[in-house]
Amino acid sequence: MSRRTDVGDQTPLPARLDPRLGRPPARHAAGARSGRRVALVARVLAGVVSVLLVTGSGWGWYLVRVAEASVNRTDAIPTTGNSDVNGDTHAGQEMNMLLVGVDSRAGLTEEQVEQYSTGDPDGLHNTDTMMLVHIPADGSAASFVSFPRDMYVSIPGHGKGKLNSAYSDGYDDVDGDEDAKRAGGARLLIQTISALSGLQIDHYAEINLLGFINLTQIVGGVDVDICRATDDPVTGAHFDAGPQTLTGSQALLFVRQRHGLTSDFDRVARQQVFIAGMLRNVLSSNTLLDPTKQQQIVQQVGTSVTLDQGLNIFDLATQMQNVQPGNITFQTIPGLTDGNADGWGSVLKLPDPSVLTDFFANLTADPEPAAPTTTAPATEAPAEVTVSVLNGSGVAGAAATTATTLSDAGFEASSGGNATPTATTTIAHRTGDDAVAATLAAQVPGAALTVDDTLAAGTVTLTLGEDFAGVGQPVTAAPAPTSDPVVPGSYVNPERTAADTSCIN
Numbered sequence: 001m002s003r004r005t006d007v008g009d010q011t012p013l014p015a016r017l018d019p020r021l022g023r024p025p026a027r028h029a030a031g032a033r034s035g036r037r038v039a040l041v042a043r044v045l046a047g048v049v050s051v052l053l054v055t056g057s058g059w060g061w062y063l064v065r066v067a068e069a070s071v072n073r074t075d076a077i078p079t080t081g082n083s084d085v086n087g088d089t090h091a092g093q094e095m096n097m098l099l100v101g102v103d104s105r106a107g108l109t110e111e112q113v114e115q116y117s118t119g120d121p122d123g124l125h126n127t128d129t130m131m132l133v134h135i136p137a138d139g140s141a142a143s144f145v146s147f148p149r150d151m152y153v154s155i156p157g158h159g160k161g162k163l164n165s166a167y168s169d170g171y172d173d174v175d176g177d178e179d180a181k182r183a184g185g186a187r188l189l190i191q192t193i194s195a196l197s198g199l200q201i202d203h204y205a206e207i208n209l210l211g212f213i214n215l216t217q218i219v220g221g222v223d224v225d226i227c228r229a230t231d232d233p234v235t236g237a238h239f240d241a242g243p244q245t246l247t248g249s250q251a252l253l254f255v256r257q258r259h260g261l262t263s264d265f266d267r268v269a270r271q272q273v274f275i276a277g278m279l280r281n282v283l284s285s286n287t288l289l290d291p292t293k294q295q296q297i298v299q300q301v302g303t304s305v306t307l308d309q310g311l312n313i314f315d316l317a318t319q320m321q322n323v324q325p326g327n328i329t330f331q332t333i334p335g336l337t338d339g340n341a342d343g344w345g346s347v348l349k350l351p352d353p354s355v356l357t358d359f360f361a362n363l364t365a366d367p368e369p370a371a372p373t374t375t376a377p378a379t380e381a382p383a384e385v386t387v388s389v390l391n392g393s394g395v396a397g398a399a400a401t402t403a404t405t406l407s408d409a410g411f412e413a414s415s416g417g418n419a420t421p422t423a424t425t426t427i428a429h430r431t432g433d434d435a436v437a438a439t440l441a442a443q444v445p446g447a448a449l450t451v452d453d454t455l456a457a458g459t460v461t462l463t464l465g466e467d468f469a470g471v472g473q474p475v476t477a478a479p480a481p482t483s484d485p486v487v488p489g490s491y492v493n494p495e496r497t498a499a500d501t502s503c504i505n
Helices: 045-052 058-070 110-115 163-173 178-197 209-218 248-256 264-282 291-304 313-319 353-364 398-408 434-441
Strands: 072-074 095-102 127-135 142-147 152-154 160-162 203-207 222-226 242-246 305-308 328-332 337-341 345-349 386-391 412-418 426-429 448-451 459-464
Touching: 058 291, 058 313, 072 178, 095 178, 127 178, 127 264, 142 264, 152 163, 152 178, 152 345, 160 163, 163 178, 178 203, 178 353, 209 248, 209 291, 222 264, 242 248, 248 264, 264 328, 386 398, 398 412, 398 459, 426 434, 434 459
Parallel strands: 072 305, 095 203, 142 328, 386 412, 386 459, 426 448
Antiparallel strands: 095 127, 127 142, 152 160, 203 305, 222 242, 337 345, 426 459
């Protein structure tokens, strides 16, 4: 996977991401992007394509072919003479995919526009929720990273502005039909996020409003848990605290809510949690064993999802067929802080470029190699081990209590009185008595091992420290300090997985 090493306002774009727009770009007028914008994302693509491939079955092959034949395509990834892009689906390789939700009412009736509170149909070409998904070569995981809409970023050819305006800028820059203009919007958004992240964007997927509404209904709604009740005075949306299933208009209002929340990061967390719930449903046995539901999902994807020209659904489904919710993670750009910008009002300011460089380097880093398998140390029968327990924990009577517990477990154990106070629990043994020490260490996981050749063979000394939590319990070592201090005033949105069902605001 190729990367750029410089991230910042003036980062040059790689050749494959050079703009191919029709006319010279125009600058924003102050306040031109005001008004409500719908926040959506292609929430289920990775999960859907995983379900499509029922391994080795003709039905799975048929469903994928239906999706391939009906899905919309766009020229979102520039192919200006780059053979690595043109026709390359990245099958079996790690990839970065940009998922967006387009602010379009296409296909909605007037009644649905009113029912779903989609707002004024003017200015339909913004994207409020954007996520980059990194998929490793083996398809065993997926890492979703949210890019909040109000991030104040450099937009190639347009100066600086909020991230959610990049698509609209690219759309307006192209003289052509609707398809050409939408492709221009997607390309400029890709260029903007590529420059910001330092990553090559390999594929692109977007979903429209009606598609999102219909998908939630097909899967029977999505389960979420809300920590506290919220009200949105603008849309009239009300959500009680506690677990609940959302579908249709309620689902749309949930992911769009901006008022009544602590911050816009609560909105981002809602979007992530909703995607996680959708993926759990799509990957569940209820879907895997229901051909009718599978076909409905495929048909809906085909009519409401748009992919770049090079993304092959069958290849992606094959690559990700074994992914599980616990291996799908969600994060948000770190270090963002509140600020203001002329002509844009309230914005989210970017952290130091080095913060983003490190974040995306970790996101795409190869996984750590598995630790070599080690043979468990030999042990002796507890009756063959003599233990003298010393108390350095500062807790009165701890040595006597521990000796009694070890005696009940079969050891020859006795209390040796107090020791010099210590933070660390240790087991001392004679050279060559590793098996004897291992027998006791199994009762005190995490205790430090030391050698003391003044001890008799078969005898060990257990010195209790402040970290001692009891026989059979791991020692309670203090957590290591974090190496990445939080920037004062910055937002923190913890990483979570698609298997996490804890509550959010």
